[in-house]
Amino acid sequence: MAETLLFFTELLGMPVHDRRGRRIGRIKDAALVPLVHPSRVDRFMVGGAWTWLTIRYDQIAFISLEKGIHLGDEKLVPYHEDEYTLRFSRDLLDQQIVDVNGRKVVRVNDITFRLEHEPGGPDYLGVLEVDVGIRSILRRLLQGTLPKRLIRRLQAPISPNSIRWEFCNIVEPDPQRRLRLNISHQKLEILHPADLADIMEELGPAEREAIVETIDSEVAAEALQEIHPRMQASILEALEPERAAEIVEEMSPDEAADALSELEEETSEGILEEMESEPKTEVEELLEYREDTAGGMMNTEYLALHQNATVADALEALRGSEELLDNLNTLLLVNEDGHLAATVPLPRLFIAPGTARLRDLASSPLIQVPVNEKQKRITELFDKYNLLTLPVVDEEGCLCGVVTADDIISVLRHK
């Protein structure tokens, strides 16, 4: 019976025969050469009498579960360490990889190959899936103690738990090796930042840093914001200051300030030095405040207009600040001196004529807090007045930032 699937544990230890049918050894490992082909098994290592030999995929005549591997070409070369190969047994089996589709970290128990029979050509194996879960554990524990067919029958009732090879992301900390093995972490960029953050928390520090180092800095910043502050600090610390600065620039200023305040002064100064001037000043201002006060909680992502502005002006301003739109729910009005005058809930704009004065749409009373207001009082205000955004003013009454409901939710959750 011709097989269509073969498991790596079945391949391990499989006998290899030369053209006259004599056994020359057993399979010890197999490998991909990702730069050549992303999923075709390119090399097989066979343990000969003295040393390991390497079989190239096109030297094989056929592969079968019962008869083992038969060669079409017997000119084998001794195995030597090759940095361009990804060896299954050494580099993949028992290691953690990221399941991009299932958005989690998994441990590899076994690998499923597709066995391709080309008429006239050699048989070759393509990596199909990576196996996790009980079925593959059972298969691996039993392999070698029972006949292969029996093991296949025994595992059949258990439902398989596998991840398609395209959705597997290997996390390789060594940049040299990453290049040689053609590994990128770009697949991770499509994940929701919160999922990526969970995944990073589950990995070891070296893998975490590798991800942050290589993915797009905007994605890295968003994911980093979702991570526990102490872990944020340890990641930022491990990065080169230039790279850390790139990421911190992309973070929202209040999150950036929180992350930097967890670092030792020298390190955070080093990162600030590398930052561009605009985000840098914002973050530096926020760093001045204590964490549990309005100043420490606020961010500077708000839209403020002059108190005499009209709805049409507001719409114009909104068009010009697209980056704020996702999280904006309130407009702030200020007078000539920058003093806060009123707040306008964004939905009011929809039902007002374009010529209407924003001041007339304002909610009352005007609720604001000074920068040194205590966290507890702020949460109370949010609860009492059902706020979404709370403006923060300095000693002179000038607007300097806003606390938003999502900040309050984080505070309450971490209590």
Place this chain on the structure above:
Amino acid sequence: MPVARVFSRLRYRLAIFFAVLGPGFITAVVDNDAGGIFTYSAAGARFGYLPLWTLMPVALVLIVAQEMSARMGAVTGKGLSDLIREEFGLRVTFLVMTLLVLVNLTNVMANFAGIASSLELFHVSRYISVPLCALAVWFLVVKGTYHSVEKIFLFACVFYITYVISGIMVKPDWKEAAFYSVKPVLLFDAGYIEMLIGMVGTTIAPWQQFYLQAAVVEKGITAKEYVQSRVEVVVGCVMTVVIAFFVIVACAGAIWSVQPTTITTAAEAALGLRPFGEYAFLLFSAGLFNASLFAACILPLSTAYSVCEGLGFESGVNRRFREAPIFYWLYTLLIAVGAGVILMPDFPLVRMILLSQVINGILLPIVLIFMILLINKSDLMGEWKNSRFYNLISWTTVVVMIGLSLALAGFGLRPLE
């Protein structure tokens, strides 16, 4: 360096110390579980102040083993079972995990037995206390988060002070206690030697190494914060030994000084304290309850974590039942079986505990040797791997511990024949 900067550094360091506080402390303190308290009580009741000197090697062994686990956790960011799996493969991991589940299950039983007998001193029937405590333990973890659970555990550590107070209330002979704490005494008496082996041999248990490393990882302690974490580990170990000291002293003062006695349960020791005041008795019993309950919380949790990590199943109290079914089922079963057998009238608990000593004698050497092999791998540990001098200490400790745990396994086999 300006003063302000020195001050800010100091504050930063202190802040880190409190941020890393938890894993080392909890693990060390839980070493004094129902079994530990019984070992120390029995030693004090039978041999008085003589065995106090063994607390020094106990502290040393505890610190060496715990330090390695904490260091591996902080540097690699991976649990011990993760590392065993990655470096030694699935079969070995499966074997270690099977043994771990067996040993820990009997330990859970022993601690539920401790809960039952300590509350029976307060006239609470075991048919009420054991099911209630089992439910409480189950809910604590299933409904909690890592941080809330850790806070409760740290709070439970505080209750060990009851032993210190009851030790003082007994008014032991402090001069003698101080003298024998530093003077090693060897008697060529089979009972004495067996007691010594028991005291030192039960100091480290495999689950502690798994729990501590996992907790360090879960807490997100990094190599940079490791210095503070090490201080925490050492402080925790010293505190544990101090508590053991007071348990021995209390039993020496209350029981041995009247009449050297061989006691068979820790509850008997509590009763022996009664003539020295109702409070001494109450505190000792409450301490026993606290210790048993605490260990009954941690053991199933740590076991489920280690097994799921090693075999690659979803785990963690921050996940829901549906997301990590194997984790929660294992956890639930350990509690249900561990508590259930205590309610069975004819269950051979003593035999089970002896059997667990035997399995422990097999498992502990494997775990300790793996630990030393792992901590010496430079691709894992880098600059944090063991120095040659430290290797000498840890190998000596490990060899001694292997000898002692095999001896204990031998004692365990004797009555089983």
